[in-house]
Amino acid sequence: MEASATKAEPRRNPFSSPMARFIYKRVLTFIPIMLIMSLLIFIIIQLPPGDYLTTYIAGLKAEGQVVEEAEIAMLKEQFGLDQPWYVQYFKWIWNIITDFNFGYSFDFGRPVWPVIAEVLPMTIAVSLITMLFGYLVGIPLGIYSAVRQYSLGDYVLTFIGFLGMAMPNFLFAILLMYGTYIWTGTAFIGLYTEEILLAVNSGAMQWYHVLVHPDFWARMTIPILVMGTDGLCGTLRSMRAQMLDELGCQYVLAARAKGVSEARIIYKYCLRAALNPTVSGLSGMLSKIFNGSTISAIVLNLQIMGPRLYDALKAQDMYLAGTILLVMGFLIVLGTLLSDIVLAWLDPRIRFEGRSAD
C-alpha cells in the first residue's frame, strides 16, 4: 500500500503525504467492520427454522430409516448444535482467528476450507477471464462511442449495450447453448470435456494444466460471453456517458486551445476522469471474482463457488455457507478500500479531503 502512495506522490515523503494518511485511516476502520459483518452473517444463516441435522434426519426418515434419539443427541453434541447460537458464533470466530479453521461442512463431511479451496482456482480463473473481457472490450468501445457520438458505430453500440443489460443472463446462456448445439452438434455444458474431467479426477491434470487446454477454452467461450457481456455493456454505457461529460468540459477546450492533440486530450484528461465510476465498480470485483456468478453458473453447469454457496444455503450447511459469505464480505470491504485508494490516486481532490480534519 505504501508503494501506491509513493507512486502517487513521487516528490514527497510517503509517510507525511495525504495519500499515506488517507490509507492509514481507511485501514483502521477495517477490523470493526469485519467483526460486525461476521456477526450479521451468522445471525442471518441461523434465521431459517431448523438446522442441518433436522433437514438431514427428515431426509433419512423419509427414506424409511430408523434414527435413534441417542444418535441424534450425539450428532448434535458433536457438531455443537446443542449450544446457544452466540456460543457457536464465538467458537467459530475464535477458531478462524487462532487456527484459520473455518469449521466443518456437514454436507461434505470435511472441514470447510478444503471444500472451498478445491473450486477456488477455477472460480478465480473463470471470473477473472470474464471480467477482463468486460473491461478490455467495454472501455475502448465506450470511448469510441463517446468520441464518435451519433455515428453509425455509436448507434450500434448503444443498441447492443441496452440489449446486453436488459437480457437476463440465464436466457442468453440458454440461447447460446441451444445455438451452438444446433450448429455444432456438441453440447457445450460445463467447463470440462469428459476427457479433461477424467484426467482431473485421476490426478493426472492440475487446474493449471486445464487452463492451457484448447478444449477448456472452447468450453469457456459461452461462459465468457454470457457472464462477460453484462459487465461489458455496463462498462460501455457508463464509459460513454462519463466520456461525453468530460469531453464537454471547458478544460478540454482549454487543452485544445493550447495545441494538445485530440488523442492526448482523450487519454491524459478525459479518460482519467471518466474512469472514476468504473474504478468505484471495482470495489465489488474481488468478491465477484471469488464467487463467480451463481445463476448463470448453475445454468451452464460450471463447478465454481456460486453454485456451491447456493447448495450450502439450501442444505443449511451453515459453516460452509457462512464462510463463503464471510470471505465475500471481506473481499467487498477490501475491494472498497483498494478502489478508494485508486480513486484517490486518480483524483487529487479526494486525496486532500481529509486534510483539514487532521
Added chain:
Amino acid sequence: MEMNNQPIIQVKNLCVDIKTDEGTLTPVRGVDFEIRPGETLGLVGESGCGKSLTSKAILAINQKKCVSSGEILFRDDKEDTVDILTLDPRGKQIRDIRGRQISMIFQEPMVAFSPMYTIGNQINECTRLHITKDKKESKRITLEMMKKVGIANAEKRYDQYPHEFSGGMLQRALIAMALVCKPRLLIADEPTTALDVTIQAQILELMKELQKELGMAILFITHDLGTVAKMCDRVAVMYLGKIVETGTAREIYKNPQHPYTRGLMGSVHKIGTLKADRLFSIEGTVPLALNLGPGCGFYDRCLDRIEGVCDKADPALTCLGGEHCVACHKCRKEGV
C-alpha cells in the same frame, strides 16, 4: 516598434452555422475585422451575440456541429499568411498555431483547468509542446512566466492543484498558460467576468503590462464598456452575429453612430459611470439567429428605424471616414 503595420489577423465575412433540431442557426453572420501587431481590439456586444463563437472560430476549436465559413487570414511568425478555416482542425499545422502563436484566455478560470493535474503540469504542457522538450528548461520557463504574472511562491504553486488556488490566482495561472509561449495574438474572452472588482483591475493592469513587454496583439472580448475604455485601441460593436460599428475607442465613445452603440453608451452614461458592466437596458432582447428576415437585425429594437428601408435590406458596413465604419441605413443617409 512596428515597421510592419500589416494586420496580424484579418477576419473576412466569417459565418458560423449550427445545425440544430429546429433548423440551422446562424449566430455569426458575416463578421469582418482586423487586428494589427501590438494593438488591442475590443469586441463588445450583448450576451449571445456570437462573440465566443467568433473567437473560438479563430482557433478552429468550435464543436463539430458548428460550421465556419469565410476567411480567417493569419500572418504567422514566418510572415506567411494562412487561412485558418482551410486547415484541418485536428491537424498538426493548426495545433502549432494554437497556444504558440494564438492563445486564448477563457471566461471562467475555475473550469479551464483539469482538476486532475497540477497547475504546473498544465502550464508546462504548453511549454513542452511548443518551446522545448527539455524537462528542466521548460520548467524554468514555466516558473518564470508564473512569477511574471504575479503568482507568489511559484515553486510551491507549481505542484498545487486547481482547487488549492483562489479565483484570482487561477486567472493569473490561466494568463501564464496563455502567454508562456509568447503568442503573437492573445484572445481574451471576458477574462475578468468571474472575478471581483479589485482583482479585475489587477488582472487588466497585468495584461496591459505584459502586452507592452511581449508586443502581442489582443482581441479583447467583453460586455463591460468600462473595461473597453481602459484596455482597447479600437472597438468593434457586435450585434446578432454582425459587426455594426467599428472605430477607435475614442470615436466610439465620443461619437457613437449606430443606434445600438448609442443605446449601449446611453445605458452606461445614464448610470453615470463607466463601471456599469451589463448592457441590458436596451429595450427587448437579442432574437434567436434562426430564420432571420432580410432586414437589419436590430430593426425590432431600433428607435430610429426607417420603415420600408431598414426591414427590406441589411445595411453593409460603410466607412464614415478614418477608422470609423457603421452598418446602418439612417447613418449612411445622414452621413452623405
